[in-house]
Amino acid sequence: MLGAIGLDEAQESAYRALVALGAAEVSDLAHRLTLPEADTERALCRLERQGLAARSSARTGRWVAAPPGVALGALLTRQRHDLEQAEATAALLAAEYRAEAAEPPVHDLVEVVTGASAVAHRFAQLRLGATEEVCALETAPPATTRGSDHDSDGDGDGDARDGTATRGVRYRAVFEREVLTVPGGIAGLSAALGREEVRVVDKVPTQLVVADRTIAMVPLTGRGAEPAALVVHASGLLESLTGLFEAVWRDALPLRLGADGAVSPEGPPGPDATDLQVLSLLLAGMTDASVAKQLELGLRTVQRRVKGLMELAGVTTRLQLGWQAYERGWVGRR
Template sequence: QQRHELEKAELAAAMLAEEYRAGIAEPAVHDLVEVVIGAAAVSQRFLQLQLGASKEVCALVTGSPVAVTGVENDAEEQAADRGVRYRVVLERSVLDQPHGITELSAALGREEQVRIVDRVPTKLVIADGSLALVPLTSRTSEPAALVVHASGLLELLSGLFESVWREALPVRLGPSGVTEQQPDGPDDTDLEVLSLLLAGLTDASVAKHLDLGLRTVQRRVKRLMELTGVTTRLQLGWHAYERGWVARERHG
């Protein structure tokens, strides 16, 4: 009987140890999302998120700030001084705000990459691809936001940002005001490279045929993939046809 009880105790201890290890390895669901309530709390969390970034901050900015405004926030300057890269998409109405042009000028002065669209789907800030801040819509007057840690939801938010970023137009500020730059398209050599690749030639064969270096061909293909926002050459071929960069042969 004592031996039986001892075996049961050992089994229970093993199960508890396994549950403990699983608890350490996998964060609880409620640890993946924080709810922040109140303008001061949201603003403070926004500052912390930027100050804690070490590589990149991505942001979608609307023309109706509630808890966070660029004028009272110098975290971007501090982050830029540490070498943190910024990619920001502005809603067009941001430039109509009292300090809109001033803040755009300051951002471009920090060498931030800034693009513009008619409307962004939501305010959003993502730091290092591991932490995001997104506002909560509420019928009350008190601002609130979600802080999202690494999870499927964060991946979804990152995908949303990249989608908006690809469709937005780069902007620059000159003597004549804000200028929107149309994204660079492929040149004649790019189109030749694409046509030969789609015909089945290898990178080396394309390079030899066009009297280019192999690295030059690969670099051009990489730029075209970045331009179309794809990750595989198969996707690049599809986009090339859809955008009319290469002619689709019809066989009768």
């Protein structure tokens, strides 16, 4: 937990133990930490340089912990100052980069990134560096712009996206319909709907991520080959990729699952949350049997709910039901 202020595991353990004891001999602390005395003393010397520990003036070889509220507070204040300085420097460098990149050489408009780790790291940079919007076309399962199923920090991709929402970054994603049929696909999309705008199409032309309409990333290799991706900077190609996303987004069906799509209780009687899940999946192109399997419902239950929706909408065909669902706001484009 204290790694953010520059302490490694041994140093943090030593400080925690010293705080618990108030003061201790090196030998006692080494025994408590199950570390060699030499390693323990090195950790204490590091804590001394950080202002977290001091040698006792009363007894040689005895160490005293600095009060955490004061010592850690000072380190955190210094860390915040350093971060503010780094942010200011980053802003200046970004301004310089924009000025220099007004007419960049053609060969600087694209980058080729190879290797799973490098591709995943670059993907995370695009996503976490966005300040306004991230747009994505998603295959099922994800292809090579991710490098692997995990981000560069080792966390799951879904977790990594959460940071964009908390920073006020809009996230729009179009998934292939196959995502709805893979194990856990519905659950994953249900979680994503809390922080993303999600739509579904039969097939996306390519996996793609565009950050702030200033940089994009597309895969260069298929599954089974070493991951490689093309990073595209501001150019006609970037505009084309952005236009491709918007075209797919316009034609995709919005996905509503669970309580997120429920009709307001103040309005007229309407479908419940499960009805809307069934309706949304049917409009996404799934069969009754597939919907029943994904939602863990009986096939007859799904069919009965569809019949109830048709009666509620006053229609006799499923095509009419789809039209009425849009007209009544049960489902709709965002």
